[in-house]
Amino acid sequence: MPTRRGFLGHAGAAGLAAWLATHADAIAAAADHAHAQSRAAAPRLENLSPAQARTIEAVAARIVPSGDDGPGAREAGVIWFIDRALGTLFAGARATLLHDLESLPADFADHDAVAQDAQLASIEAGPLFGQLHFLTVLGLLSSPDYGGNRDQLGWRLMGFEDTHAYEPPFGHYDRDYPGFAPPAPAAGSRS
Amino acid sequence: MSARRYRDGETVDFAVIGSGAAGGVLARELSQAGFSVVLFERGPRFTPGMFRHDELEYWFNYGLINDPKDSPQSFRGSPDEVARPILDGGTPPAFYAQMVGGSSNHFTANYWRFHEIDFHERSVLGAISGTGFADWPISYAELEPYYTKVEWEVGVSGLAGASPFDPPRSKPYPMPPLPVKSSGVLLERGARQLGLHPFPAPMAIASTPWRGRPACIHCGFCMGFGCEAMAKSSTLYTMIPEAEATGHCEVRDLSYVFRIATDAARRATGVHYFDAAKREHFQKARAVVLSANGAESARLLLASDSASFPHGLANSNGLVGKYLMFNAGAEVLAEFEHELNEYKSVQVTRIVHDFYDADPARGFYGGGGIDARIGPMPIVWALETPPGEPRWGAGYKRWLRSFPRTLKAVAHCTSLPLETNSVSLDPQLKDAWGQPCIRVTYRDHPDDLAFAAFLQARAEEIVQAAGALRTWRYPVVESTASPHLLGTCRMGDDPESSVVDREHRSHEVRNLFICDGSSFVTSGRGQPTMTIQALAFRAAGHIGRHARANGI
Incomplete structure (x- = not known):
């Protein structure tokens, strides 16, 4: 904002x-x-235990990893969005999600990336992964007002900004546009 | 604003139900003609500053649209299935902005006129077996003056004469096209390469200051969002304030009409409604105009049954709710070398109508148009991973980064009218007011899907000719939800095969008029609102004429 x-x-x-x-x-x-x-005070967990939050954050960090190409879901504070959303917008999904989460090893967050990726690959088709992917994307790309997308990091990762007003040119290809020239009539054009 | 207030006991000339694209026009036209009007709207009234750039709220929390938490719907593919309820978290099968101005607030504002062929296509092509494919009772020529009225009085930007396929028009557009975006330049480049005829998209968005409203500020939050700049030509900013300025029109928002009352003489006497506190009221009216959209208008008629109308109001022939059409469609994602930044400005700046007409040589019915745009904003874009792309990991992150370099080429297509596709009352589900809920039964005709796939392939060729580095076709799937709600009270001369006559008067109730997407006989090519509003201007003239002649 x-x-x-x-x-x-x-x-x-x-x-x-x-x-x-x-x-x-x-x-x-x-x-x-x-x-x-x-700008509210430093958040604290409201709907997740620290262990649950640690596991979910580790999953989110494999969905959109940090790396040489810049920060990812962890740095964007996706977990704070998810924690808050499970008590508000998606409160109805909390119980099932936390139950399904137990199918991941309790120490998932301590495994190395290769092991984590292998575990995620094995659950990719299931509802738990779908739910965590959904919440990670929302936490990365919804307005920072909802607790995630810190410093608009998710938006910046994608190359998106919201500045309320723009003027042309908007992108590379409309920069030198010469103006619309009506074409010759179409052969056999109808109506 | 000198808005008039009426008392429930006072008989007004017209109760207009629904303040969207059609209802806003009808209220304005009838009140400007001197009639007293109460315009009923179930949702709230927004001021411009209340619209937010909040994709989560508007796309995932029903911020503007009908909310299944208080008004669930159900869905099934065919009449022999039991419909499953679509509850919180799901997309309502028939969705619309529930607020003053209706879906003209959150629409994309593509304002294509129908072509002449749309009104008599059945005569040209012949019957299509198993469908209700039919001619309209009116022609393009009859509607042309009202298309012009929409362009000049509601406010449409465009360029007359730019398309060799455009039907005749009596006047140019009042405003020039909106500034071209990179998607428009690329669509134009690719289409010309292939010998096609792209042209500037007509949009109901002000490109210059117009009738007291400012020009678009290109904020980008357009499709699925409301316009805080007042540049989008919603009835909230155009028709409705003009209706109120007459001193004859009251907009009664947060007022949910749940029943149209009739007497023993089979005349409508007024409307029963709930106020914001769920208290029941009755507003007397000399005539009722129903413009609640193609799903809610049908629901209200079916729910207004009585001894005289045991199958629902105006439904002796059983056609209310039938022939629902969604407009089929398909999308191609394309990535280019440089930034397009499609998240800026309006969705669409160039379109292609070379495939508008159906061609029997293809082996299936269908016609449509192609545009290029960003589509949804970051969240939905990121969730709609195209086929073959990873959903997580470094590859997913790389794909996310391609966002500013992508566009979606969208194919907008016909839907055939099928009697089995319908809005009906769910036998079990009730809303938070105890009223029966909408049950949608819908399965695309095989030709609708075949044509959508055909046009998707043409769209892909265009973006490839424009130099796309990579393209992806999203799967063409059967529709389960739509904001295009068409055909459920179809117009016709024969009372046996239609619900309203050519002047939008119901065949069975002399002082009940129905005008919105429900009036459509065929679907058009995927951009219905322009025609909904042209019909509304035309209907208002007929309704006013009947009212003055004591004919209601």
Whole structure:
């Protein structure tokens, strides 16, 4: 989320004075609210035991690993999203997930990456992996307000940003676009 | 805003049920004609600042759409199956934005006019066995002035004359096309390479300031999101404020109409509804206009049964809810060398209509259009791993990183009208108000899937011709859910084979009019809202004429 100042600065630069005159307060208030939430005190586990959290975080870290190509699910704080979501949005899935989690070795987090990957490969088709994959992706890429995607790390990994307003060119291929030239009529064009 | 308030005991001219693409137009037209109108909306009213860039809330927590936690639905593939309930966590088979402005808030805003062929395709191609394939009772020429009205009064950006396939038009677009994106440039490049005729997409999004609204700020949160900039031409920002400004229209939000009342003379007398506190009310009206969408309009008719209408209102022939059409579709993911950044701006800037018409030589029925876009935003994009790509590990992470260099080429296609595809009342499920829930029965006709696969292959050829490094075809699968809710109260001249006449009056109840996606006879090519609104403008003229002539 952009800060209030950052947002106003960007929007102003984009020449959106008329729009801002009517909507800046509402948008900025929403952005500030979201920002305050994500600045809340250091989180603590609410719906997972430390052991459960350790296992889930280890799985998440194999789904989107850290490496030479940059940080992954662990650094993005995906586990904090998952912990919170299992008490809120996905509270209904908590009991089954924690039951299924017991099918992984209690010391899963202490295994090396090769062993962990072999274990995950063996459960990839099952519901536990599907659920953990789903929650990992959500924790990586949902708004930081929900506890994951720390410092927008998930968004940055993907090359996504949310700055509320853009101006063309948007990408490489529309940079030197010469403008639309109507084609010759289609042969046998109908209606 | 000089919005009028009416009392329940006061008889208004019109109770309009549903404030979406059609209901917003009807309320505006009827109130501008001087009639008193209460516009009923089950959902809340958002102000622009309430719309958020929150993919989790809007795509996974029913932030804008109907929520199975209070209104579950059920689904089955065919009538001989027992439908399974779709509860919290599932996608409702018939989904729509439940709020003032309805799905015109969260839609993608592709505004294709139907072509002339859409209205008389049955006559041209002949019958298709096992289907309800039929001509419309109206022609493109009859609807053309109302398409123009939508473009100018609701607000559509586009370029007249850019497509050799476009039907005749009486006026150019009021606003130029939105700025082209990289996906548009590539679609155009690839299509031209293949001798096709790409053109700027008509979109119901302001490209310049228009009728008091600002131009699009290209924020990117468009499909599935509401517009905080007021640039998307939803009825929330266009028709509804204009209706209220007449002083004759009250928008009654958080008001859930659960029954249309009729008397012994088989006339509608008003609507029963719940307020936000679930208290029952009755609003008297001289006539009822039903525009709740192709699923909810059918449900309300079926739930409004009585001694005079034992099978549901306006349903003596049993056709209410039948011939549901979703619009089939298919997608191709394509990766390019450089960044496209498709997450910016509107979804679609170029389209291809070269495969719009059906071609019997293919061996199956179908027609459609192709566009290029990002599709859903990061979460859904990351969950929709294409065939052959890893779902985890270093390979998955590499694939995630390709996000800014990808586009989705989407094939938008026909669905044949089948009597077995339907909205009906689930025999068991009740919603949080004790009302019967929607049961959707749906299985794509084999031709729908065959054509979707055909058009997907054309889309793939286009992105390959544009220089894609890699492409993936997502599997073409049977539909289980859609926001395109069409055909369930089809229009026709024959009361035996249709629910409403060519003026949207129900064949059985003189002062009950039904106008929304349910009126469609055939599906069009996958972008229905433009036609829903043109029908609504046209219907409003007829309804007003009847009302003035004491004909309701």
